[in-house]
Amino acid sequence: MNAYIFGIVVPLLVLLYRNRSSVKRRGLPADVGGERGLTLRNRHFSSPLSSAWEGVTTLAELFERACREHHARALLGTRVLIAREIDTSPDGRTFEKLHLGDYQWLTYERVFESVTSFASGLASLGHRREERVAIFAETRERWFIALQVFAFLIWTSFP
Numbered sequence: 001m002n003a004y005i006f007g008i009v010v011p012l013l014v015l016l017y018r019n020r021s022s023v024k025r026r027g028l029p030a031d032v033g034g035e036r037g038l039t040l041r042n043r044h045f046s047s048p049l050s051s052a053w054e055g056v057t058t059l060a061e062l063f064e065r066a067c068r069e070h071h072a073r074a075l076l077g078t079r080v081l082i083a084r085e086i087d088t089s090p091d092g093r094t095f096e097k098l099h100l101g102d103y104q105w106l107t108y109e110r111v112f113e114s115v116t117s118f119a120s121g122l123a124s125l126g127h128r129r130e131e132r133v134a135i136f137a138e139t140r141e142r143w144f145i146a147l148q149v150f151a152f153l154i155w156t157s158f159p
Helices: 002-020 059-069 108-124 141-155
Strands: 027-032 035-040 074-088 094-107
Touching: 059 108, 059 141, 074 108, 074 141, 094 108, 108 141
Parallel strands: none
Antiparallel strands: 027 035, 074 094
16 A cells, blocks of 8 residues: 555655756747747857758758769768569458669769759749749659759759
């Protein structure tokens, strides 16, 4: 009986003690949307960081910089589908087994060329900034490339 009481009381005391301890938060007062707010920051920095890299403020700029600095390195890898088997278990469920080959890698330079070509194609079709478009793609390197295209179109002064 004492073990049950001990097992219930001790965790409750720990939870109560944890909630009472005040966690110090450092914050920087900021106006957000015209309303007073509090912007929290890491205690190791005295002011908010605008970017970890000098001159980089958007994801498109970060991607472009990475492509310039690492143009010969591998970025995206996909595996070739060799065979597809459908296996039926004794309980009637079917499973699809894929036999995949080795990875085929695209370099930063090749991905950047694909992104700029895709963006140029959309721009030549009349796509403008802030205009919506839907692209359906499998979860492959094409999806990542399309994502970078839209970041590129939105944040750069691409014609």
